[in-house]
Amino acid sequence: MNNSMDFLLWVKGPAFEIALFIFVAGILIRVIEILLLGRKADLSEARSSDVRAGIRTVLNRSIPESGILKKAPFVIIVGYLWHICWFISFFLFVPHIEVINYLLGISWPGLPNQFVDTAAVIAMISLLAMLIYRFNHPVLRFISTREDYLVWLVTFLPLLSGYFAFHHTFEPYAMLLGLHILSVELFLVIFPFTKLMHVITVLMARWYNGVSLGRKEPENQEVQS
Amino acid sequence: MFTQDSLGKILKSHGVSRRGFIKFCSTLTSMLALHPAMAAKVAESLEKVQRPSVIWLHFQECTGCSESLTRSHAPTIESLIFDYISLDYHETLLAAAGDAAEKAMHEAMQAHKGKYLLVVEGSIPLANPGFSTVGGQSNLDVLQNVAKDAAAVIAVGSCASFGGLPNADPNPTGAVSVSDIIKDKPIINISGCPPIPVVITGVLAHFLTFGVLPELDNLGRPKTFYANTIHDRCYRRPFYDKGLFAETFDDEGAKKGWCLYRLGCKGPTTYNACATVKWNDQTSWPVEAGHGCLGCSEPRFWDGGGFYKALSLPDSDVRKMAGYAVATGLAAGAIAGIANKIKKQDMLKQHEVVSVDDWDDKS
Ligand code: SF4
Numbered sequence: 001m002n003n004s005m006d007f008l009l010w011v012k013g014p015a016f017e018i019a020l021f022i023f024v025a026g027i028l029i030r031v032i033e034i035l036l037l038g039r040k041a042d043l044s045e046a047r048s049s050d051v052r053a054g055i056r057t058v059l060n061r062s063i064p065e066s067g068i069l070k071k072a073p074f075v076i077i078v079g080y081l082w083h084i085c086w087f088i089s090f091f092l093f094v095p096h097i098e099v100i101n102y103l104l105g106i107s108w109p110g111l112p113n114q115f116v117d118t119a120a121v122i123a124m125i126s127l128l129a130m131l132i133y134r135f136n137h138p139v140l141r142f143i144s145t146r147e148d149y150l151v152w153l154v155t156f157l158p159l160l161s162g163y164f165a166f167h168h169t170f171e172p173y174a175m176l177l178g179l180h181i182l183s184v185e186l187f188l189v190i191f192p193f194t195k196l197m198h199v200i201t202v203l204m205a206r207w208y209n210g211v212s213l214g215r216k217e218p219e220n221q222e223v224q225s
Numbered sequence: 226m227f228t229q230d231s232l233g234k235i236l237k238s239h240g241v242s243r244r245g246f247i248k249f250c251s252t253l254t255s256m257l258a259l260h261p262a263m264a265a266k267v268a269e270s271l272e273k274v275q276r277p278s279v280i281w282l283h284f285q286e287c288t289g290c291s292e293s294l295t296r297s298h299a300p301t302i303e304s305l306i307f308d309y310i311s312l313d314y315h316e317t318l319l320a321a322a323g324d325a326a327e328k329a330m331h332e333a334m335q336a337h338k339g340k341y342l343l344v345v346e347g348s349i350p351l352a353n354p355g356f357s358t359v360g361g362q363s364n365l366d367v368l369q370n371v372a373k374d375a376a377a378v379i380a381v382g383s384c385a386s387f388g389g390l391p392n393a394d395p396n397p398t399g400a401v402s403v404s405d406i407i408k409d410k411p412i413i414n415i416s417g418c419p420p421i422p423v424v425i426t427g428v429l430a431h432f433l434t435f436g437v438l439p440e441l442d443n444l445g446r447p448k449t450f451y452a453n454t455i456h457d458r459c460y461r462r463p464f465y466d467k468g469l470f471a472e473t474f475d476d477e478g479a480k481k482g483w484c485l486y487r488l489g490c491k492g493p494t495t496y497n498a499c500a501t502v503k504w505n506d507q508t509s510w511p512v513e514a515g516h517g518c519l520g521c522s523e524p525r526f527w528d529g530g531g532f533y534k535a536l537s538l539p540d541s542d543v544r545k546m547a548g549y550a551v552a553t554g555l556a557a558g559a560i561a562g563i564a565n566k567i568k569k570q571d572m573l574k575q576h577e578v579v580s581v582d583d584w585d586d587k588s
């Protein structure tokens with residue numbers, strides 16, 4: 001590998017295949033293992049539709065509980081800001097949509113670059129702010145493990161390298177783009193085996209809770225779950 | 226074709242006015258990113274310069290680079306400069322053939338030892354010397370022989386610069402670039418498939434004027450022409466920034482001149498001067514004509530993952546890999562699940578009923 005173009009072709013070719021393999025296989029292993037653990041059958045009669053109850057909890061637990069904003073304003077505000085801006089930078093940048101379309105055959109309109117650029121900057125700032133907060137908060141720092149910092153790093157790197165690539169901060173561009181893709185591959189590889197799995201398990205857990213709560217609700221009256 | 230006249234005289238006899246020549250010199254000066262005040266000096270030295278001897282070798286190539294230069298446009302000063310150099314050996318353009326041509330080359334090499342310029346077009350096959358020969362001599366031998374006493378080597382086109390098309394996967398001839406073989410001479414890569422004619426003459430003119438090659442980038446290309454990406458100078462760039470893309474070659478976006486990224490444009494990774502210098506006497510250039518950049522001036526552009534695939538796309542058989550991953554994931558997940566079940570049952574079996582009394586006994 002003697003030039004940046006070779007490097008770019010390597011990350012887009014063999015390295016991407018390896019990362020994709022670990023990502024997909026890893027997620028499936030984790031999810032199937034969780035599902036096969038099984039639960040005792042819930043013998044109670046479903047009061048309303050399980051699906052409705054499940055979806056309801058998935059959605060309404062994404063909205064902050066009333067009063068929590070006053071108790072933990074930093075975590076709530078920065079947490080939302082981070083997730084929304086990350087979502088914009090990842091899903092609404094046209095070159096990314098092209099990749100998703102290529103992989104999954106689905107596509108949607110993107111945002112103009114200036115918006116995506118701003119979102120990426122906000123996302124990076126909020127990630128940094130959360131890291132500082134974690135360092136300075138005695139309890140948080142105490143319960144933080146090495147994995148937490150690793151997860152932070154591999155989440156931050158794609159944003160940073162993507163920002164550099166977009167702005168052509170260094171030359172040659174092929175090297176920057178290659179580094180960006182490589183950092184995403186790192187993210188994909190560790191995703192299934194770390195807390196990053198929450199992207200998937202959070203939905204499973206909420207769904208499970210929603211369904212079991214749905215069975216507990218009194219007839220004709222929906223429990224606030 | 227060969228006279229002993231100076232360049233100034235030759236240009237005059239071709240009907241190029243003094244004004245036209247000075248204008249060319251200022252364009253050249255600005256293209257080479259020199260201070261405007263240098264224009265007069267460039268003109269002065271170009272006018273007086275002695276005809277340098279040039280040996281132009283053809284290896285594994287299509288002669289497109291020579292075509293690009295010699296047929297670029299009805300007589301321009303660039304092509305006259307090209308005429309002006311003493312092209313002592315050029316397999317395609319030479320009137321002499323066979324032994325006579327070989328002789329001319331060896332005479333030039335002797336007469337201008339250490340001073341002639343060697344221009345190489347095409348890549349060199351290493352897998353088997355017989356893959357490409359001239360007069361029974363392998364390309365490798367010819368290159369090494371002629372380069373030995375050259376003042377500098379100019380690799381014209383992507384084949385000579387990086388291996389180019391012959392080097393495309395699976396590279397059946399073992400094609401390599403000039404710089405893979407020649408290590409002890411100044412080499413300049415004028416990449417492109419083909420390179421822009423003005424870039425070739427610009428480099429020649431620079432050498433004629435200053436006696437040295439211009440400043441090079443990390444791939445050995447003249448910085449003045451390869452400092453920016455096509456994307457950085459592309460007139461469609463505002464559309465890219467606004468997120469307005471053509472999705473097919475004949476949709477509304479294409480008609481409105483929107484960005485060609487989604488249609489596979491490799492402008493962002495390609496360093497070349499097309500967007501500013503343009504082609505065919507500044508008439509137009511590929512992206513202006515409605516087609517994305519192929520990345521022809523970059524190494525391995527032919528293997529870059531498909532001309533019509535967006536730059537960000539993975540370059541591999543993802544479907545096959547995803548299929549393997551799903552199969553592996555399902556199987557491994559099931560095995561892990563069953564292993565967990567067996568473990569759970571074993572633990573249940575080993576379960577003893579204990580009471581507080583047992584605790585006392587043991588402790
Ligand atoms: S057409 Fe190509 S070079 Fe021009 S802005 Fe779009 S991607 Fe960049």
Ligand code: SF4
Nearest residue numbers: 497499518519520521
């Ligand atoms: S636009 Fe790109 S592919 Fe076309 S000639 Fe220029 S550098 Fe080569």
